[in-house]
Amino acid sequence: MNWGSILNNTAAFMLSPETIGFMLAALGLAIHFGYAGLLNFGMAGFMAIGAYGYAISILSFGLPWWLAIGVSIVGAIIFALIMGIPTLRLRADYLAIVTIAAAEIVRLLFQTRLFEKWTNSADGLGGYHAGFRGANPLPPGNYGFGPWTYSADNWWIRIFGLALVAVAILLVWLLMRSPWGRVLKGIREDEDAVRSLGKNVFLYKMQALILGGILGALGGVVIALPSAVIPQYYLPSLTFFVWTALLLGGAATLFGPVLGSIIYWGLMAFLSGLLPAMAAEGWIPISTSQAGYLRYIMVGVALMLLVAFRPQGILGNKKEMTFVK
Template sequence: MDWGSILNNTLAGLLTPTTLAFALAALGLAMHFGFAGLLNFGIAGFMAVGAYGYAISVLTFGLPWWAGMIAGVAASVVFALIMGIPTLRLRGDYLAIVTIAAAEILRLLFLTTAFEPVTGSADGLFGYNNKGGFSAANPFPSGTYGIGPWTYNSETLWTLTFGLIVLAFAALLLWSLMRSPWGRVIKGIREDEDAVRALGKNVFAYKMQALIIGGVFGALGGIVLATSTNVSPGVYVTSLTFFLWTALLLGGAATIFGPIVGSVIFWVLQAFLTNVLPALATSGILPVSGIQAATLRYVLVGIGLMLLVIYRPQGIFGDKREMTFVR
C-alpha cells in the first residue's frame, strides 16, 4: 500500500469546503440540541434551503452572489417558521420524527420534475458562482497556494477563506448568545421547560428563536458547500443528518468549539477510511472488492456513533451533566 499517498489525502481532509460546511451545520445542531434541547433530525433540510435559496436567487432572479446568500438565509428562517409553528410543542422522539420528515419532504420537492425549470430536478443547479459573481470576487491571483497536502488553487483558496470567515462569525455569535441572559434562558428550557414557563417566560417563543438561529447556521453551511460544488438533491439526504450528528456528538453537543473539532476529526477519519479500506481490499487483506470496501466506512461510522453515545455521550469537550439524553 502507498502509505505516503494515504497520509497525504488524509491530512488534506483537515481543511476543505466540506469540512467547513459540516462545522457550520454542526454548530446549528449544537444550538438546537446541545443548548435548546430540540431533537432536530432535519438539519440537512436547512442546508438544502440555504444552498438552493442561494443558487435559485442567482440563476432565476439574477441577484448578485451576496444577495443570493442573504436570500438563502432568509429562506431558512421561513422554513424554520413553517416547520416550528406546528411542531415545537412536541417533545423528544415526536419532534425528531417530524423534523426528519420535513427535511425529506423538502428534498423530494427539489427532486420532483414539477419544478425542474427552477430546481433542476435530479440534475441539480450549477453555474451560479460564475453568474452571480462569487468567482469574480476572488481576491487571490491565479496560481497555487499552500504547502504539502494543503495546496490549493486560487478558486479553492477563496472558497476556504470565505468559509472560514463565515464559520468564525457563526462561532463568535453563538458564543456571545450563550453567555447572554437569552442563552441562560435557553439552557433553562433544555433542563426543565416547565420551570422556565413558571417564571413567566414564553418557552415557545424562545424555542422558535433557537430553531431559527440554528437553522441559519445550517443554511450557511449549505451555502458554503454550494460555493465549492453543484447543488443537487442527492447531497441533502438523511445520511447527511446522521453524519452531522456524529460530528456533533464527537466534539461535544453543548459546546462551541466541539462541533467544529468534531467535524474536522470526522472528515479526517472519512478521508483515511476512504483511502485505506480499498487499499486493504486490493492487497487481499480484506476479503471484499474495492467498491465494497469503500462503502464499509459507513458501517464503521455507524458503529462508532453507537459506541460514542454509549461510552462518551458528552463528546471530547462536553460535560456529561449537560446531556439531556443520558438522564
C-alpha cells in the first residue's frame, strides 16, 4: 500500500477548488440555517446557476470573466426571489421539500434539450477558461512544496477562490454583529416574537436567502473555474455534501464551514485512496470499484454520529442550535 501517494493526495485535495467552493457554499448555508434557521436543501441549484451563468456568459455572449461572475450573482438573486417569494412563509419541513424540488428543476432545465444552444444539454460546457487564465498575475511555472505544488494557473484559481472566502467571512462577520444579524438570529429562535416587535420577518428571510444564495453561486463558479460544467454534478447529493461540511465545522459559526469543508474533502480523498488499496490487498472482501462507494457510507455514518453526539459541530456552541433544546 502506497501510503505516501494516499497522504499526498489527501493533503492536495484539502486545498482543491472543490474544497474552496464548498467553503463558500457552506458559508451560504450557515447564513440560511445557522443564523436564519432556514432549512434550504437546494444549495445545489444556486451552485448550478453560478457555474452555468459564468460559463454561458462567456461562451454564448462573449462577456469578460469578471462580468460573467456578476451575471452568476444576478442569477442567484433571481433564483432566490423566485424560490423564496412563494415558499418562505412555509413551515421549515415544507421549505426543505420545496427547495430540493427547486434545485432539481434548475438542474433538469440545464440538462433539457430545449436550451441545448446555450447549455449543451447533458454534455455540459467547457472551453471558457481563457479569459480567467489570461488575468493570471503569476509568471508561468510551478510553485509550492510537497503535495501543494501547482502550476501558475492552478495557483491563480486557488488564490482567487481563497480571496472570495476571506471576503465572505468578513462580510458574514460584519453582518452578524450588526442589528440586521441580531434580528436574523432572533428569527431563528422565535420568529413570532420578532414579528411582534414590528419586524418584517419575511423580508429578513428573503435577504438571508439571497445573501446565502450568492455565496453558493460563487462556490459554483470556483468549482467550475478549472474544469467543465456538467449537469450531473449538481444532483441533490451535492447539497447534502455541503450540509455535511457545514455540520462538521459548526452551523452557526464563522470558521466552521471552512474547517468542515477541509475535513470533509480531506476525509473523502483519504478514503478514496485507502479503501481501494485495502480491497486490492484483500484486506476487505469487496472489489476496488465497490470500495470507492464505501467511503460515502462511512462518511454518512460519521455524520449521523456527529449529529447525535455533537450536533453543534467542531467549533459550534450547543446553545446556538435551534434543534437542540
